[in-house]
Amino acid sequence: MQSLDYQVVQRAIEWLSNGRTIWFCTVLSTFGSSPREPGSLMVATSEGNHVGSLSGGCVEEDFLERLAAGDYELPTVIVRYGAPGDSPENSRIRLPCGGLLEVLVERMVADPANLSHLEQVREALCGEKELARRVSLTDGSSWLEETERNGPRVIREEGAETVRIRVGPIARLILAGYSTVADACARFALSLGYQVVLCDPRDEITRDLELPEGVEFIPQLPSLYIGSEGACTQSTAVVAVTHDPRIDDLAMMAAVRTPASYIGVMGSMRTSQARAERLRRTGGLSEAEIERIHMPIGLNLGSKTPAEIALAIVADMVRVRRGRSPVDL
Template sequence: MESLDLRVLSDVLAWKQAGHQVTLVTVVETWGSAPRPPGALLAVRDDGGVSGSVSGGCVEDDLIARIRAGEYADLQTPSMVAYGVTKEEATRFGLPCGGTLRLVQEPVLDTTWIEQVLHRTSEHQLVARTLTLRDGSVQLREAERGEALQFDGSTLTTLFGPRWRLLLIGAGQLSQAVAQMAQMLDFEILVCEPRQEYTAGWSLPGVTHLSGMPDDEVLALRPDAHTAIVALTHDPKLDDMALLEALNSPAFYVGALGSRRNQQARKERLAEHFDLSEQALARLHGPVGLRLGAKTPSEIAVSIIAEIVQVKNKGVSDAMVQIKADAAPTEWRSPACAI
C-alpha cells in the first residue's frame, strides 16, 4: 500500500479522536478503465470532509452528499456499493471508458486496528487486514511481500505496507535535487553525510540527516524491501562503504554515481577487498539512472528517480536489461561523472 493510503488512516484516527463519525470506503473491484486501483481508500467525515480518493472526484461527491444527508448515519456493519454499472452511470460519475467500481463502505466504530496498523507499518512491517462484512470484525496478521488484495464477497483482505524510503549517501547539489523529487513521490528521505561542510547549505525540510559513517548508518537503518540506497559522493571511501552493506541487504534498489569504467573498478574493489559475491554485485545499478541524456543536476535527478520508480513498480530497470543484452556495450557514464 502507498503511504497516501496510510495517511488516510492517520486522518481517520484523528477525526475519530475529535469525536467525528467516519465512513471508510475501499475499492474492491474494477472493470474497464478505473481511476484508482483495488485497495485505494477514501475516508468521509460526517461533515463532508474527505481524505484519499476512489475516483476522479464525482464518486466522492456522491458519497459526500449521501453522508451529509444522513443516509449512512445508522450504518453499523460494512456494505457494498457499485458505481458505473451502466454506460450512463459511468458517464455521470466520471468513470472513463465505461469503467465500473465496486466499493466496500464501513463505519469506523473502533480505531484499535488503525492504531495497530500505523504502529506496525512505522516499524516497517507489512500487515494484512481482514474485514468480515457480516459483522464488521477485523483481524490483523503479518503479511508477505507479493500478497494482493482478496475479496470473496463476504471477507475483504487488504494490505498495509511501510512507507518507501530513500537513503542518499552524500549531501551535494545532486542529492538535494534527488531528495526534492523523491519527496514529491512521498518517499521518506534520509541523507548520510559525515562531512559537515556539505550539510550546512541544506534547506529542504522533512529530510533526516545522518552524520555517521555510511556503512554504520546503512546497518543501523536495517534496509528492507521498501528501501532504496543511492551513493552520490563520488568518493570511494564513502560510497564503497555504503555499498558494501547495501548490496547484502534486502533493499529493492542500490545505485551509485560513476561511469561504466568507474563502476567496473568499483566492483573489482568490492569483490577483492570485501569478498562481495557476483550475485550481490549484479544488484548494483551503475551508472545510476535511466539514459535520458541528462546534463544538469535536476535532469540527472529525474533519471535517478525514474529508475528507482521503474524498479519499484516493475522489479527491474530498462538500463539493467540493456546492459545485460549489449554484446559490446559502448562507454556510458552518469551525466555528472567525468571519469
C-alpha cells in the first residue's frame, strides 16, 4: 500500500516530468473543525486535475475554481479558509463550527530544480531518516534538512520567512505474529495510511489466512525480519500480540536494537513483569532497552474485545508518533 503523501508526490513528479506547472499544497495549521491534519498534501494543475485533499471537498472545489481563474501565480502564498475578508489569501469559504484552515500553495514550474527537489522528497518518504522541507515564503525556494525524531509535522515560527514541513519515512507497522488482535491492528493501521507487514513462520496458524488487502505477509520468524537491514526506521512500530513467548520475546529483543519509535507487546501487568525479568535474564536487555517497550501495550481504555484492544494499541502508536505524552490525553 502507498500512503496518500507518496501518491501526491509521485503524481507531482509525473506532471513536472511532462512539462506541466503544478501547485503543490500543504495544510499548515487547523483550528476547530477540519478533517485533515497539518502536513496533509494535495497537488493540482490549472486544468483541475488533482491528487490528495485539504479538507472534505468544499475547500478543494474553491481552490480549483480560483486556480482556473488565474489566482496563485506567486511562487508561494498562504491561503486562509474560514478567515474574514475576500482576497486570494482569505477564501470566501466558511468551514463548519468556525474552523480555520491555513494552506501553503507553492507554484512549481517544470524545471530541473523543482523536479530534483520532489524526487528527493519521494526518496525521503521511502527512506530511513526523518527529514524536513524548508520552504521560503518570499521566493518559493525549498530544500531538505535533517530534523528531530518526533514532533509536529509543521513548524512555523511567528514572523519567520520560512516554514518547516516534516517529510520522514512512511509510517510502517510490523506485526510480530498473527492473532485476532493483530488482524484488527492491521485494519486500523491500513486506514491510517500505514504500510503493514505481518511476519509469522507458523504454517498451522497462517495456512488459510485471509488478510486485509494491503498487508504484506512474510512467513518468517518476526525477530529475523525485524533485525534485517532497512526493516525498521524511526517511523516504524513493532507490535507483538500473540501471547506466545517464543514469538513475542524474540521480537522485543530484536526491536530494541532498531530505531523503531514504538515497540509494544500484549499482556497483563503480571505477564509484563515476568516478561521483563526474562528479557533481563535470558535476553541480556538493559534497563534502558526494557524501558523502550510498551508493556502492557496500548492506552488504558478498558478494552475487552480484539477490536477494542487493537484500537487502544493503534491509538497509542499515533500518540507516540505525534509526540504527545500520556498526561496530555
